[in-house]
Amino acid sequence: MTDRIACAALRSRITDADTAAALIQPGETVAASGFTGSGYPKMVPQALARRMAIDHAAGRPFRVNLWTGASTGPELDGALAAVDGIAQRLPYSGDPVAREKINRGEIDYLDMHLSQVAPMAWEGVLGTLDTAILEVTGIRADGALIPSSSVGNNKTWADRAKRVILEVNRWQDPALEGMHDIYYGTRLPPDRVPIPLVRPDDRIGTPYLACDPDKIVAIVETDAPDRNQPFAAPDDTARAIAGHIIEFLTHEVSRGRLPASLLPIQSGVGNIANAVLSGLVDAPFDPMTAYTEVIQDGMLDLLDAGKLRMASATAFSLSPAAAARLNADMMRYRDRMILRPQEISNHPELVRRLGCIAMNGLIEADIYGNVNSTLVMGSRIQNGIGGSGDFARNAYVSIFMTPSTAKGGKISAIVPQAAHVDHIMQDVQVIVTEQGLADLRGLSPRQRAALVVERCAHPDYRPLLADYAARARGGSYGLHAPSLPGEALSWH
Amino acid sequence: MTDRIACAALRSRITDADTAAALIQPGETVAASGFTGSGYPKMVPQALARRMAIDHAAGRPFRVNLWTGASTGPELDGALAAVDGIAQRLPYSGDPVAREKINRGEIDYLDMHLSQVAPMAWEGVLGTLDTAILEVTGIRADGALIPSSSVGNNKTWADRAKRVILEVNRWQDPALEGMHDIYYGTRLPPDRVPIPLVRPDDRIGTPYLACDPDKIVAIVETDAPDRNQPFAAPDDTARAIAGHIIEFLTHEVSRGRLPASLLPIQSGVGNIANAVLSGLVDAPFDPMTAYTEVIQDGMLDLLDAGKLRMASATAFSLSPAAAARLNADMMRYRDRMILRPQEISNHPELVRRLGCIAMNGLIEADIYGNVNSTLVMGSRIQNGIGGSGDFARNAYVSIFMTPSTAKGGKISAIVPQAAHVDHIMQDVQVIVTEQGLADLRGLSPRQRAALVVERCAHPDYRPLLADYAARARGGSYGLHAPSLPGEALSWH
Numbered sequence: 001m002t003d004r005i006a007c008a009a010l011r012s013r014i015t016d017a018d019t020a021a022a023l024i025q026p027g028e029t030v031a032a033s034g035f036t037g038s039g040y041p042k043m044v045p046q047a048l049a050r051r052m053a054i055d056h057a058a059g060r061p062f063r064v065n066l067w068t069g070a071s072t073g074p075e076l077d078g079a080l081a082a083v084d085g086i087a088q089r090l091p092y093s094g095d096p097v098a099r100e101k102i103n104r105g106e107i108d109y110l111d112m113h114l115s116q117v118a119p120m121a122w123e124g125v126l127g128t129l130d131t132a133i134l135e136v137t138g139i140r141a142d143g144a145l146i147p148s149s150s151v152g153n154n155k156t157w158a159d160r161a162k163r164v165i166l167e168v169n170r171w172q173d174p175a176l177e178g179m180h181d182i183y184y185g186t187r188l189p190p191d192r193v194p195i196p197l198v199r200p201d202d203r204i205g206t207p208y209l210a211c212d213p214d215k216i217v218a219i220v221e222t223d224a225p226d227r228n229q230p231f232a233a234p235d236d237t238a239r240a241i242a243g244h245i246i247e248f249l250t251h252e253v254s255r256g257r258l259p260a261s262l263l264p265i266q267s268g269v270g271n272i273a274n275a276v277l278s279g280l281v282d283a284p285f286d287p288m289t290a291y292t293e294v295i296q297d298g299m300l301d302l303l304d305a306g307k308l309r310m311a312s313a314t315a316f317s318l319s320p321a322a323a324a325r326l327n328a329d330m331m332r333y334r335d336r337m338i339l340r341p342q343e344i345s346n347h348p349e350l351v352r353r354l355g356c357i358a359m360n361g362l363i364e365a366d367i368y369g370n371v372n373s374t375l376v377m378g379s380r381i382q383n384g385i386g387g388s389g390d391f392a393r394n395a396y397v398s399i400f401m402t403p404s405t406a407k408g409g410k411i412s413a414i415v416p417q418a419a420h421v422d423h424i425m426q427d428v429q430v431i432v433t434e435q436g437l438a439d440l441r442g443l444s445p446r447q448r449a450a451l452v453v454e455r456c457a458h459p460d461y462r463p464l465l466a467d468y469a470a471r472a473r474g475g476s477y478g479l480h481a482p483s484l485p486g487e488a489l490s491w492h
Numbered sequence: 493m494t495d496r497i498a499c500a501a502l503r504s505r506i507t508d509a510d511t512a513a514a515l516i517q518p519g520e521t522v523a524a525s526g527f528t529g530s531g532y533p534k535m536v537p538q539a540l541a542r543r544m545a546i547d548h549a550a551g552r553p554f555r556v557n558l559w560t561g562a563s564t565g566p567e568l569d570g571a572l573a574a575v576d577g578i579a580q581r582l583p584y585s586g587d588p589v590a591r592e593k594i595n596r597g598e599i600d601y602l603d604m605h606l607s608q609v610a611p612m613a614w615e616g617v618l619g620t621l622d623t624a625i626l627e628v629t630g631i632r633a634d635g636a637l638i639p640s641s642s643v644g645n646n647k648t649w650a651d652r653a654k655r656v657i658l659e660v661n662r663w664q665d666p667a668l669e670g671m672h673d674i675y676y677g678t679r680l681p682p683d684r685v686p687i688p689l690v691r692p693d694d695r696i697g698t699p700y701l702a703c704d705p706d707k708i709v710a711i712v713e714t715d716a717p718d719r720n721q722p723f724a725a726p727d728d729t730a731r732a733i734a735g736h737i738i739e740f741l742t743h744e745v746s747r748g749r750l751p752a753s754l755l756p757i758q759s760g761v762g763n764i765a766n767a768v769l770s771g772l773v774d775a776p777f778d779p780m781t782a783y784t785e786v787i788q789d790g791m792l793d794l795l796d797a798g799k800l801r802m803a804s805a806t807a808f809s810l811s812p813a814a815a816a817r818l819n820a821d822m823m824r825y826r827d828r829m830i831l832r833p834q835e836i837s838n839h840p841e842l843v844r845r846l847g848c849i850a851m852n853g854l855i856e857a858d859i860y861g862n863v864n865s866t867l868v869m870g871s872r873i874q875n876g877i878g879g880s881g882d883f884a885r886n887a888y889v890s891i892f893m894t895p896s897t898a899k900g901g902k903i904s905a906i907v908p909q910a911a912h913v914d915h916i917m918q919d920v921q922v923i924v925t926e927q928g929l930a931d932l933r934g935l936s937p938r939q940r941a942a943l944v945v946e947r948c949a950h951p952d953y954r955p956l957l958a959d960y961a962a963r964a965r966g967g968s969y970g971l972h973a974p975s976l977p978g979e980a981l982s983w984h
Binding site: 102103104105109111113116123127188190193198255263349352353370375377385417421422426441444472477478480483486488489 | 605681682870912
């Protein structure tokens, strides 16, 4: 059972999940591995949740602050949220149980730019980190940790935590070893230096995570799959969006504004994003690269089709079928994949240098192209901003995509004014819906509004939006970006 | 008269402003030098405006698109706007005449991140550049151009324009020669490489602008001062804001979260910003550096006091008295100043690497710390986002400062919801008014709201804001960031 733990000195720390969880005290800050449902600890958090439930039943408060890479799975976020065990959560949450608690005001949620978590933790403004719970694929004889299916903030958590609990998950493919690239060159200013990455496939670090063995207080062996969820099969809407994007990119290549193999692709997580990736299988761009947060099913399709030369990310986010496909053929895939710390996968310096083509989803966009990615009705968190801000502001081309309506047509994704703004109009260069694509580069706000309404809005809402825009031009305080504050949010 | 033009071959291009302006045709895109009222062309634009007025009187349309570094002066923006000669304006405008035209919907204004102008021009999405009008201090024998009191986008304009008109302004101090650092290492992706700057005082380029002499179609000699405007003397409000910021920075140093000499200072343009700089003369931070957009009066004070070791910027923005002080002692000052292209002064890669302490103004902030820097009532442009986005998102600490009220107390700078958002809450870490300072790092939206209302709002508005926040907690769709869309904009 301990073949994944080659370090003899550390074998003495092997224990069970309950014993490990008992090392965590109420009020602690706990950092866990995990990014988009990959590589998060599965057993210790559930044991911790059981302890919390017992304590709560006895009237003893037991909550922790929970820091991760990004979203995790029901065994971590879900389990702790269900027992009201989370006081503070950062930097991203996608769990349905946790979402309800956040939106009831029961969890303090810090929705952060994912590239900024590690530097802010080092800066010291997030507070002290007590315990890190990190899933790894294995431990080498020299004590180096073989990372799991996500890297996220694990390097920072291992460095910053007072105590480290490891989950060694034998479900993770041992062939993951060697795929990762952990960069240890980050510093706090004034000692920061250029990050020496100029191509998506550059390796600038080591394949292993370092951790002071004296800090490793417990090791738990697990055998549990990641929270791999199926993607929806692309529907007509997703195919139409993909088609518009491919037509746009083709046009940009023909104008000489993009190389024939494009620039590194960044793709948000989700069904539409995945459909766009799948659509690129039939596009004329070859060989592409990806410099992105997560490797989704669509990227495996592109790799298989020979259209994608390599993909750099910080985590996998696969369906169960794609995860099986990956694991069945890991030796072949892994030479064309690199998993990095999210500080590097999302770094503004690198996103701008590489010139990523950013493609992200949204909740709503206003007629000027200000985008709300996070807050339904301006107040209810859906998931979080994630890496979209890291990529959108620094991209070569920043594309936002959405079906033009939601709730069966009852809600327009294009509104007079966004109820909350995550991406300001300067960072939103292209908006695409199944109706069409609006290239907003080089346009003034009024020009943007005309194009967004004409190209992107659903025909059912187009006249209403055009009417609002026309009346705003009549009654606005200024005509730079005409607005009627009295009714701008009346669609919400 | 031609002692500033040492290149014999180019002397034949010397002409008068009217002859030079006659080379510009209706419908052209004209790029000019100029950044915060420094180093913009003064004579040719006025000659162009006269031509436009004549043509307009005769019923012949004559407008141009006008690109610059940032704001210029009445001889450029003002003169062309007054004759309705500007069709499109980018990336920043601060001229009162142009502002009116923009807000009447008569000029299409693209309000851009200042670091992104040059790369987007190279990308080709802004369109073709016909004529550049660049003010320089002189021309060397080898044809190299000695830059003026701002660098801005001049390198890019000289490279991209089909034709170049030079204004050689003998008002500019010849001792400016050698102060500039023009970096020629930028490329479009996939050929971008790390920018080799790791300290604010690193020189990574050459002191001169290159320009193909065959493109130089006219040279006009001028002797005209920059639009140097006096700063208001710091009042009690400004002094209180400066005091809160210095107290905060002192606290950060004492906690070990900032070095004793701080990190490079970035300061927005304006009276409050200038007052904060002046206040730092008496602060215990020593020796500081600045990596910023503009060198203002307050930075001269800091240099004189020996508190500032050096300042890197892209332009001067001085009062007439400070400009005279600078020019009287330029040989002494210039070794401690570097003027760079705005692509470099504002580059996200460098702002993040250096860890700038960003201090910028605002029009209004909402209780969650979303900041509106540009659009009064959500529609009327004041100036533009300028470099505030480049700095705020990538800073080590991002500070926004404002008096708590405007219009003699009739308007609160803290509102339930910003009518427009330029800086999302993730990018706003500290808000400071004369009332106090709110350190929002590590806080959830509800925690942020409580602190902003308590620390920053004026006592006259605090109860109203607290009442809104309390009612929002009762009636909001979600309680992550409670909001009442029906009245969130009712203060506007």
